[in-house]
Amino acid sequence: MGQTLFEKVWKLHAVRPLPSGQAQLFVGLHLIHEVTSPQAFDMLRQHGWNVAFPERTFATVDHIVPTLSRRRPFLDVMAEEMTATLEANCTRAGIPLYTVDNANQGIVHVIGPELGLTQPGMTIACGDSHTSTHGALGAIAFGIGTSQVRDVLASQCLALDPLKVRRIEVDGTLPEGVYAKDVVLTIIRRLGVNGGVGFAYEYGGSTLDRMSIDERMTICNMSIEGGARVGYVNPDETTFAYLRGRPFAPEGDAFDRAVTWWKAIASDRDARYDDVVRLDAASIEPTVTWGINPGQSVAVSEPIPATSDPGEVEAREFMRFRGGAPVAGTKIDVAFIGSCTNGRLSDIEAAARIVRGRRVSPHVKALVVPGSQSVARAAEARGLHEVFKEAGFEWRGAGCSMCLGMNTDRLEGAQVCASSSNRNFKGRQGSPTGRTLLMSPAMVAAAAIAGEVVDVRTMLAPGRQEVHA
Amino acid sequence: MASTSMPTGPVKTVSGRGLPLRGNDIDTDRIMPARFLRAVSFDGLEQHLFEDDRKADAAHPFNGARYDGASLLIVNANFGSGSSREHAPQGLARAGFRAVVGESFAEIFFGNSVMLGIPCFTASHEDIERLQAAVERDPATAITADVATGAVTAGTLAIRASLPPGTRDAFLSGQWNSTAMLLDRFDEVRAVAARLPYLNGFAG
Numbered sequence: 001m002g003q004t005l006f007e008k009v010w011k012l013h014a015v016r017p018l019p020s021g022q023a024q025l026f027v028g029l030h031l032i033h034e035v036t037s038p039q040a041f042d043m044l045r046q047h048g049w050n051v052a053f054p055e056r057t058f059a060t061v062d063h064i065v066p067t068l069s070r071r072r073p074f075l076d077v078m079a080e081e082m083t084a085t086l087e088a089n090c091t092r093a094g095i096p097l098y099t100v101d102n103a104n105q106g107i108v109h110v111i112g113p114e115l116g117l118t119q120p121g122m123t124i125a126c127g128d129s130h131t132s133t134h135g136a137l138g139a140i141a142f143g144i145g146t147s148q149v150r151d152v153l154a155s156q157c158l159a160l161d162p163l164k165v166r167r168i169e170v171d172g173t174l175p176e177g178v179y180a181k182d183v184v185l186t187i188i189r190r191l192g193v194n195g196g197v198g199f200a201y202e203y204g205g206s207t208l209d210r211m212s213i214d215e216r217m218t219i220c221n222m223s224i225e226g227g228a229r230v231g232y233v234n235p236d237e238t239t240f241a242y243l244r245g246r247p248f249a250p251e252g253d254a255f256d257r258a259v260t261w262w263k264a265i266a267s268d269r270d271a272r273y274d275d276v277v278r279l280d281a282a283s284i285e286p287t288v289t290w291g292i293n294p295g296q297s298v299a300v301s302e303p304i305p306a307t308s309d310p311g312e313v314e315a316r317e318f319m320r321f322r323g324g325a326p327v328a329g330t331k332i333d334v335a336f337i338g339s340c341t342n343g344r345l346s347d348i349e350a351a352a353r354i355v356r357g358r359r360v361s362p363h364v365k366a367l368v369v370p371g372s373q374s375v376a377r378a379a380e381a382r383g384l385h386e387v388f389k390e391a392g393f394e395w396r397g398a399g400c401s402m403c404l405g406m407n408t409d410r411l412e413g414a415q416v417c418a419s420s421s422n423r424n425f426k427g428r429q430g431s432p433t434g435r436t437l438l439m440s441p442a443m444v445a446a447a448a449i450a451g452e453v454v455d456v457r458t459m460l461a462p463g464r465q466e467v468h469a
Numbered sequence: 470m471a472s473t474s475m476p477t478g479p480v481k482t483v484s485g486r487g488l489p490l491r492g493n494d495i496d497t498d499r500i501m502p503a504r505f506l507r508a509v510s511f512d513g514l515e516q517h518l519f520e521d522d523r524k525a526d527a528a529h530p531f532n533g534a535r536y537d538g539a540s541l542l543i544v545n546a547n548f549g550s551g552s553s554r555e556h557a558p559q560g561l562a563r564a565g566f567r568a569v570v571g572e573s574f575a576e577i578f579f580g581n582s583v584m585l586g587i588p589c590f591t592a593s594h595e596d597i598e599r600l601q602a603a604v605e606r607d608p609a610t611a612i613t614a615d616v617a618t619g620a621v622t623a624g625t626l627a628i629r630a631s632l633p634p635g636t637r638d639a640f641l642s643g644q645w646n647s648t649a650m651l652l653d654r655f656d657e658v659r660a661v662a663a664r665l666p667y668l669n670g671f672a673g
Binding site for chain 1: 492493494496498499502503504506507508509510511521522524525546547550551552553554555558559573574575576577580581584585633634635636638639642644645647648650651652654655657658661662664665666667668670671672
């Protein structure tokens with residue numbers, strides 16, 4: 001009987017069974033940022049522990065950094081204190097840090113793959129639930145809390161229980177105007193926001209096989225929104241081509257040896273899964289969340305559900321929606337393109353195709369926040385920043401920004417935001433009464449232009465349609 | 470609220486008053502809004518638990534003195550979903566909560582709570598509703614949750630809750646605080662690092 005990638009990676013990194021009954025698992029790559037690490041470094045100091053493998057931890061600043069003026073010291077004194085604390089901790093421990101004036105700074109889940117730090121067959125941990133993103137390259141990546149960040153700093157290990165593996169197979173060709181974001185929102189809608197608890201999600205099928213690494217990252221990123229702490233795609237030629245030449249990828253003969261190993265670490269053809277779920281790509285439509293969790297979504301052509309389910313009633317009340325009303329036509333106040341879900345170059349390109357030659361609706365505040373400085377440079381080299389600025393978008397510096405509203409980029413009052421991010425929780429975007437509608441970057445761009453939720457397919461001009469085959 | 474000294478050593482029973490918090494899918498952004506993560510320590514987080522929900526709803530159970538001193542939080546399904554922020558269970562622990570009893574928990578929240586010595590017991594929907602109703606009727610009801618058996622008693626009400634066996638045993642033996650265990654036999658950690666192809670130039 002064959003094995004899944006998850007089983008192979010787990011066994012390879014298992015140190016020993018712990019007296020607690022859990023497994024001690026070695027962490028091949030540890031990523032840290034300014035928000036969930038300072039208390040972990042404090043705990044280390046209190047116990048007199050050192051950082052065990054400083055060369056296997058990498059740091060950046062993303063959650064709180066300003067996206068307007070980046071001059072130090074930051075005007076936001078807390079942003080300055082948290083950034084300075086991370087800088088001091090990294091200097092003391094000898095941990096490489098991409099801080100705000102470094103050309104490689106960006107959202108931790110954008111820069112890991114971009115630098116080639118993220119590789120197939122690795123175990124990866126980071127004090128952030130969207131660490132599952134790194135699974136797009138065939139890594140097993142865990143979001144962890146701060147006490148576990150302390151554990152990884154002190155021992156390069158985690159105490160974990162094994163997961164079951166659910167294969168999610170998506171086959172067929174996505175219709176034009178339908179993106180990876182729509183696929184993952186549809187998966188979460190189908191399986192529920194807690195359907196993945198206890199599972200790692202292995203995504204595959206012909207649709208995933210044809211997807212770029214960026215698209216696979218969007219899908220793996222939101223695994224946690226379906227309750228699955230881990231999501232991954234088996235490494236293939238797309239993965240190897242993506243990694244070749246990246247700063248931390250192996251070079252020369254080592255790269256060829258790596259490819260041999262990466263192929264062997266993928267799930268076997270006869271691997272057995274604890275569960276298998278199938279989706280037809282052709283049936284997926286541009287999808288929009290209408291509620292207060294990422295499972296509360298509809299196709300843009302559908303009405304908002306009118307059920308008496310208490311969770312849905314609460315969501316409609318908070319969102320000020322009427323059951324049975326169309327989601328299309330919902331007026332928006334803010335449009336946000338960015339985040340670890342959809343802040344990469346291909347996302348910005350997809351949005352730019354909609355924006356080019358058009359104007360943001362006068363009542364909409366629209367911003368693009370590239371996922372990393374490298375993404376920003378690549379977009380600027382293609383002139384995309386001018387496309388957005390001419391249309392009335394703001395073009396900002398790299399960071400998490402309005403995905404979670406930890407810096408000054410926040411919704412105000414009960415504003416409605418069309419957002420390419422990952423969470424529509426109450427208060428998520430920094431205003432307790434703010435309302436978030438999650439959708440693909442192209443759909444956000446379309447909403448920014450129209451001033452309301454609109455089917456992006458009506459804005460795809462003939463001759464420049466999306467090609468996903 | 471109750472004592473704020475954090476748990477250490479074996480956790481065998483949790484006793485005290487309860488706080489019933491109704492609703493499914495209560496995420497960690499609601500437990501601890503992100504603006505309170507703007508700090509380099511966890512100090513004072515207990516003041517901001519459910520801050521936005523409390524402002525929006527005067528009848529929120531975290532408002533007022535009705536459930537003051539509670540040490541067991543009683544929740545419904547998928548509690549603690551979303552962000553991995555440990556600030557959420559840290560806030561609960563610092564407010565004096567020493568156990569959570571609910572229908573189900575998000576995985577990262579569950580693990581983060583274990584790291585703080587706080588067991589998250591699961592029980593059936595019906596039993597949780599009965600427990601919530603009992604505490605709503607009489608907030609002074611004395612509750613005891615037994616880690617070994619999963620028995621939860623609240624006055625005359627007795628329900629069956631459970632913990633995963635590994636977690637249960639870790640609490641009973643006091644080995645829920647993992648760092649010391651992970652540092653024990655560190656030569657085995659180095660041996661794993663030495664066999665990983667990607668840490669060794671993919672040689673051999």
